[in-house]
Amino acid sequence: MRHVFGVRVGPVAFRIGSAWRAPVEQLRTLYRDYPAHDGVPDFTVRLEAARPWRRFVRPSVHIRGDFVIPDAAPLPLAQGLLAAEMGMNLQMALGQRRFLLLHAAAVERDGRAVIMTGESGAGKSTLAALLQARGWRLMADEFVLVEPATGLVHPFPRPVSLKNAAIDVARAALPDALWGPLMRDTPKGAIRHLVPGAAALAGAETPAEPVLLLFPRYGLPAEQRPVGAGEAFVRLTQASTNYVGLGERGFTALTRLVTDVTRAAIDYPDTDSAAELIEALW
Amino acid sequence: MTPARTLAAVLADPSAAEALTPGAWAAVLAVAQAEQLIGTLAVRLDGLPLPARVAALLHDAQATALEGRRQALWEAEMARRALAGIVEPLILLKGTAFVAAGLAAGQGRSIGDLDILVPRDRLDAAETALLAHGWMWVKPDPYDDAYYRRWMHELPPLIHPERDRMIDVHHTILPLTARLRPEAGKLVADAVPIGGGLAMLSPTDVVVHAAIHLFADGDLSGGLRNLWDIDRLLREYAEADGGYWPSLATRSADHGAVAVVARAMRLAHALFGTPVPQDSQRLRLSDRLFLRCLLARDGWARESRKLTRLGFYIRSHWMRMPPAMLARHLWIKWRKGASAG
Amino acid sequence: MSATRYRAPPADALVIAPLDEIVAVFHRASGITHLVGPEIPDLLDVLAAQWLTADAIEAAFEQVEGDRSALIATLDELVAAGLVERG
Structure with missing residues (x-):
């Protein structure tokens, strides 16, 4: 070409x-x-x-x-x-067939990863990007890669696709970040890509052990509830595009993941409350 | 050498892989993916020293093929259970048959729909049983439905929505409109059991079917994979049976398929070095067109030489349908398209 | 006509993972994951690689008579899912 x-x-x-x-x-x-x-x-x-x-x-x-x-x-x-x-x-x-792929975001600290999943619009991309300002390493904003043999999360730090109001929020929180061009009038409104910070790119080949699985919802008063392993399993099969394609490797990876981690649904009104909830569950 | 030809060369002789540069690998893998031959390539190159990224990719492809194989065999088993008492054994066609029978052609092969062959007088009962066991019509369109039932060699496609798998129920291997008229009764009568309540076409019929499928069904897209099937089948059957070549010739004549089988043999020999008899090796001038079409992909897996492909598409439709009927078919399609948008 | 019999795959053809409120069952032959209630693995275990009638299943569970229709309904669901074969 x-x-x-x-x-x-x-x-x-x-x-x-x-x-x-x-x-x-x-x-x-x-x-x-x-x-x-x-x-x-x-x-x-x-x-x-x-x-x-x-x-x-x-x-x-x-x-x-x-x-x-x-x-x-x-x-x-x-x-x-x-x-x-x-x-x-x-x-x-x-x-993708090497890793179990979850439609989720992930951040890391001290070698331990938090996976955040939920429907589009739940704010997981924005939350993951903003947590960088509070000392977290961004591992993924869209696709979390779980290695079937080890259960480890591998980074996939693509530029974060931010939409509409989230663009200005992230610009204020991360003033030194590198950005792609602003694209107005896309099928999803205005879109701009945020390049992950230096820690994310330097650690792009460093996996982490998942310890916390969150189902966040943005725009509600701060609250949390535990999530059963069965519910988490079902929701993650729905959030995976290759669970079926991986066969037994996918089953083993996913049952192990939901069994090993702490699981919670959190509601949050802003990044600071989300960070506090996460640090408490951590 | 075009990337597709390199792919064919490596499939036929895996040791040729050692000479590939990273750029050549990128092209060969992209073409293998597009031609649905990447799982086959992975199995062929298994165990050879390969660049790390290539080995990782082929490892993934092999795992994918294995899952595909599992799903295909399970779908056959579910169809067998649904049709128990109506058709026994259940005759499988194409890829599912190759993997169920453990043939070399099934190694690493990607498999789409489940294709089965049902005797014509059992067709209604089979249809009823499949509908009772959770299969549904894919598109309930009265015109398409009538067209299929009157002229095609299969029922309108059915899908099992929970497993998301399609089944094609054939009662012969070419549309009734086609000028080639394979003998459906002989296909069923000579089918060979392969265990587990399943059967497949006889060694000669399976090649006749593959050759007909390659040239008369569709526009030659995916043809490289079909030709590879033919290479593997011919090698395996000819090695097992010293009288295979004359039997194949006789059978091709029975089905009125001498020309397509002969062409398939010449092309397989040219691309994959299939050890066909001496007098079936020399390419005709027209074969070169087919070869060009089969290999028409560049290093980005784009289909090049679109005009050749278009030519083949029209040709293949004419081969299946008498011209007046084709005109009527296209007209109804166009009119529906116009009213829809 | 003889009584309807049921059979499940052999135990090593299934991978069973209890997940709090439900049980995930991976069926190796199909690659399908089934989500079932906590009592189903016992039923699959009793039927593993052997044909049994509903009478024999109830006997294996020392079940009291009377709830036959619930058992048959469960078996029918497992048959439709491909986890149990009816013969």
Whole structure:
């Protein structure tokens, strides 16, 4: 392909090919502190025009790669970076088989990890990003990788995709952070990518032992309740895109995870209350 | 050498993998993924010294293939239970048959739907039993339904929603509209048991079916995997039975499939070095078109040479349906498309 | 006609993980995870790799007579799930 970018995020290597220069240049900026990768990738993503001449006329970016869904709608070229990020997410969601993949965020301190999961909009990405300002290492904001053989959580510190009001909140809390371009009018409103801090990138190959599993909900008065292992198991199978694909390895990893960790549902009105709840359960 | 041809070369001779550069590996793996041959490649290269990242990827692919195999065999077992007393043994087709019978063609193979062959006079009873055991119609469209029932070689596809698996119930191996007319009765009569209440087509029929499937069913996409099936089947059967080649020739003639089987043999020999008889080795001019089409992917696994593929698609439809019927079929499809949007 | 009999997979074909309020059962032949109530593993154990009638199952549990329909309903559910075979 005309423009190529290779990068390693934690244990996963991507190769991204693009028909246009702009998305690749944006990727180079956003990922400038990540290790480059020009060997054999785990996943290939292609950003293509529907027809050769559509590279110039009303260009729209089609997301292709090793794993695709047939009805993925194309994006305008101005959102090419978002297309690349979605393409990488899609490869992980459909193709990851080395780790049990949980749709969740994770932070770490002293080698011990907190996994936070919940429906989109529960605020887990934002919470994980903001906890960096309070001394936590960001391990993942979207996909938590659990290694079946050891039960350890491996980092996957992608740039955090923040939306709408969360963008300004994070800019105030993390004034020195590196950001991608602001993309307005995406299918999900305004989106901007926040590059994880130095600790997250330096520790991108350092796994941690999961000790706490949280089901956070943002926007409610601070409260917590315990969650049974069975409920946690069911909710995590629903939050995993590859649980079935992993077969018995997935079963072993997930039953072990929910049995070994402390489990709680927390409601929180702001980051400070969430941090206090987490530090109390820790 | 195109990446797809490199893939074919490595599949046929795993020692060729040692010479691959990182760039060549990236291309070969992407093409193998796209052609649904990555599990097969992983099994072929198992145990060889490989670059660490390649080994890790192929290890994942092998695990994935193993899970696919487990699910496919289980789906066959569930169909067997549902159809007990109606069709015994249950005749499996394609990938599920290969893995259930422990054939080399099944090693690492990716498997999609469950395909079974049911005698035509048992079709209604089989349909009723599957519906009673939780299978449902995929798309209840009266036109498609009537079309399938009148002209196709299978029931409209059924899905088991809880297991999220499709089943294709065939009563022969080509649409009734096709000019090729394989003899369904012979297929059933000569099926061989493979244990566990299951059966598969005879060694000659299975190759005839694979060849028909390769050229007459669809647009040759996924054809590389189908041709690899044929290579493995031919090697295994010819080694076990000294009289295999003449039997295959006779059987191909019985089914009116001499040309497609001969072409499959020539192509398999050209790509994978299949040890077919001398007089089936020389490529014809038209074979080169087929080869180009089978290998039409670049190092990013993009399908190149779209025009060739399109040509093949039209050709394959014409082969299955007399022209007037094709026109009627397309017209109804277009009209429905127009009213929908 | 002889009485309906039931059979579950052999014990080593299942992986059983109790998770507080429920039990997760991984079925190796299908790769399917089943979530069941706490009494089901005992039932699967009694039926492991042997064909039994409902009478024999009740006898194995020393169950008092009268709740046959609940047992049959449970067995039917397990049959539909593929965990138990009916013959």
